[in-house]
Amino acid sequence: MMKITLAEVEHVARLARLELTLEEKERMRAQLDSILSHIDTLNELDTSAVEPTSHVLPMTNVFREDEATPSLAQEAALANAPDRHDLFFRVPRILEE
Amino acid sequence: MELNAQRSTLNAQFEAVIGLEVHAQLLTRSKIFCGCSAAFGAPPNSQTCPVCLGMPGSLPVLNRRAVEFALKTALALGCDITSACRFHRKNYFYPDMPKNYQISQYELPLAWRGSIKLPADGATRRIRIHRLHLEEDVGKLLHAGTLQEADYSLVDFNRSGVPLMEIVSEPDIRTPEEAGEYLRQLRAILVYLEVCDGNMEEGSLRCDANVSLRRVGSEELGVKAEVKNMNSFKNVQKALAYEIQRQTQILEEGGRIVQETRLWDADQELTLSMRSKEYAHDYRYFPEPDLVPLTSSPQRIDEIRATLPELPQQRRARFVREYGIPDYDAAVLTASRPLADYYETVARASREPKLASNWVMVELLGHLNKDGRDITESPIPPAELTAMLTLLRRGTISGKIAKTVFEQMYQTGKSADLIVKEQGLTQISDQDELRRIVEEVLAAHPGPVADYRKGKVQSLTFLVGMVMKASRGKANPQVANELLIARLKGEESGGNG
Structure with missing residues (x-):
């Protein structure tokens, strides 16, 4: 019995905007299942007294001062734009039909 | 639906x-x-x-x-x-x-x-x-x-x-x-x-x-x-x-x-x-x-707590307590920090917190709102409004004239002193000059004078109005009132005696 259903694979794929064939979905399902099984192994450890770690470095409070520095020139900012209109980025229709 | x-x-x-x-x-x-x-x-x-x-x-x-x-x-x-x-x-x-x-x-x-x-x-x-x-x-x-x-x-x-x-x-x-x-x-x-x-x-x-x-x-x-x-x-x-x-x-x-x-x-x-x-x-x-x-x-x-300013609700309560103005007025005046600062500057400098509240709320905010301006864009700085209120408090100008002076201060940015001097708007409290106007008014309106003597007290209001009109609003209404009464009663007693 796999830990993950095909519907869950489809849900995650949709969130990531991935279009998968049925074959790919099955392959992903097997891979995700093996990852989750490995997590199960890790879960055997008692971590109740351990703070969740979000960062491995013992650092806090890295700041920059509130000073405005020069920005990119508009042309440079737009240089990689797949589409543009004057000085704006242009994107396709947002709402689904 | x-x-x-x-x-x-x-x-x-x-x-x-x-x-x-x-x-x-x-x-x-x-x-x-x-x-x-x-x-x-x-x-x-x-x-x-x-x-x-x-x-x-x-x-x-x-x-x-x-x-x-x-x-x-x-x-x-x-x-x-x-x-x-x-x-x-x-x-x-x-x-x-x-x-x-x-x-x-x-x-x-x-x-x-x-x-x-x-x-x-x-x-x-x-x-x-x-x-x-x-x-x-x-x-x-x-x-x-x-x-x-x-x-x-x-x-x-x-x-x-x-x-x-x-x-x-x-x-x-x-x-x-x-x-x-x-x-x-x-x-x-x-x-x-x-x-x-x-x-x-x-x-x-x-x-x-x-x-x-x-x-x-x-x-x-x-x-x-x-x-x-x-x-x-x-x-x-x-x-x-x-x-x-x-x-x-x-x-x-x-x-x-x-x-x-x-x-x-x-x-x-x-x-x-x-x-x-x-x-x-x-x-x-x-x-x-x-x-x-x-x-x-x-x-x-x-450290950060120490930098907190007085907050609007605290300031509103303090305005009521310290300046004796109604809670509603205090709420309006504390709506923004620059407005509260403006009012407080005038209230303190003029030592007339209630008068200051009326002038800031009614006249100043009225004008600013009409023009879509913020208090920070007021053409009258707090010191100038204070100077105007001082003229009013000392009786140099009447309340009515004050409105005219305020209007001109707002439109031209000139100081109250200058406007009053340039246009001779100083209130007439001088007894001799007022007495002369009173005599003119009494002579021109024998009807109301007679009415007053018959006991129609309202005629006095009319006569005071005529004195104000004749002086183009510059007469000190209180002094005019006193002079009129003295004159009307004096003549009456003179006639009987």
């Missing part, structure tokens, strides 16, 4: 449960994670860099002042500060956000559990604050027509990365009016702290609302709708009134409320369902690996 948004009487079976999410743009010079300017109104895409454009390999670094502003606000709202908080990535796809995630805070926000007190019929209502956190703003979209019709949209990333503070209330609000009052109080606090300019129309203060209904007496929460796109205090109240009506009607007809996001349409005055995508709320938050935890030590919190 036909609905009447004006009909605001809620069916007595149900009560509304409202929670507000407010986003406030912080008044920093630069963005929250990069050095691009955070100024409003620059040409499109002129304030961007690899960080706020989401270029691969770029790294965010937190703006110190943004944190300070958020801590200040949290303390002013009585929140508990989280000693060590984190940033999270909120993942979703939308073209206003080039990274495809927004850096926000999730399970460890900067602060929790505060409150705002609303004055309500002599008592106060406490609206609890659930949480306060920092996040980055997204870019601005321009649609070709409406979002529904547009074939394409244009993106300006100048706003992307501008620091935002999100303040979420508990669902303690019960009416649209209370929601409006909560927003006004919150706005006043933000503006007093000088952390946000509070401009709803320009989007520096934005408000979303969660609205549900429940049977009166029930503790359970109903299914809620999230209402967005209300860009003024008035619209928030209208949108909430509409939404309450809409839900009431559905429930009365035995229907069910669908959990969804609805957009307020200010032109049609109704909320419209935003066709929701099934997975819209699956944000897959995870800790932002590029930003280290943020800690606030007790010393740091004390």
Whole structure:
């Protein structure tokens, strides 16, 4: 019995905007299942007294001062734009039909 | 469905449960994670860099002042500060956000559990604050027509990365009016702290609302709708009134409320369902690996607490106590910090706090509101208004003349002294000159003089009016009054004797 259903694979794929064939979905399902099984192994450890770690470095409070520095020139900012209109980025229709 | 948004009487079976999410743009010079300017109104895409454009390999670094502003606000709202908080990535796809995630805070926000007190019929209502956190703003979209019709949209990333503070209330609000009052109080606090300019129309203060209904007496929460796109205090109240009506009607007809996001349409005055995508709320938050935890030590919190200014409600209470003005006046005068400062300067310098309150509220605010100007743009500085009030207090000019002088000060920017001198507006208190005018008036109006002697006291008012008219408003009305009485009575007694 796999830990993950095909519907869950489809849900995650949709969130990531991935279009998968049925074959790919099955392959992903097997891979995700093996990852989750490995997590199960890790879960055997008692971590109740351990703070969740979000960062491995013992650092806090890295700041920059509130000073405005020069920005990119508009042309440079737009240089990689797949589409543009004057000085704006242009994107396709947002709402689904 | 036909609905009447004006009909605001809620069916007595149900009560509304409202929670507000407010986003406030912080008044920093630069963005929250990069050095691009955070100024409003620059040409499109002129304030961007690899960080706020989401270029691969770029790294965010937190703006110190943004944190300070958020801590200040949290303390002013009585929140508990989280000693060590984190940033999270909120993942979703939308073209206003080039990274495809927004850096926000999730399970460890900067602060929790505060409150705002609303004055309500002599008592106060406490609206609890659930949480306060920092996040980055997204870019601005321009649609070709409406979002529904547009074939394409244009993106300006100048706003992307501008620091935002999100303040979420508990669902303690019960009416649209209370929601409006909560927003006004919150706005006043933000503006007093000088952390946000509070401009709803320009989007520096934005408000979303969660609205549900429940049977009166029930503790359970109903299914809620999230209402967005209300860009003024008035619209928030209208949108909430509409939404309450809409839900009431559905429930009365035995229907069910669908959990969804609805957009307020200010032109049609109704909320419209935003066709929701099934997975819209699956944000897959995870800790932002590029930003280290943020800690606030007790010393740091004390340092910031020491910088808190007097807040609007405290100042309002003090104005009532110290200057003896009515609570309503104090509320108006403390609506913004510059206005309260203006009033307080005049009240102290003129030593006439009540007179100052009347002139600032009625004349000055009346003129400024008519011209759509803010107190900071007043053509009359506090010292000049004080000088005018001093002339009035000393009796150099009458109340009536003062209005003329004020009008000219406002229009020309000249000082009261100069206007009075140039136009000879000094009040006539000089007995000899007034006596001469009184004689003229008595001679010209034998009818009323006779009436007065027959006991018709009202004739005196008419005669005083004639003296004022003859002096072109410059007569000291009190002196004129005394002279008239003395003259009328004197003649009477003379005639009898």
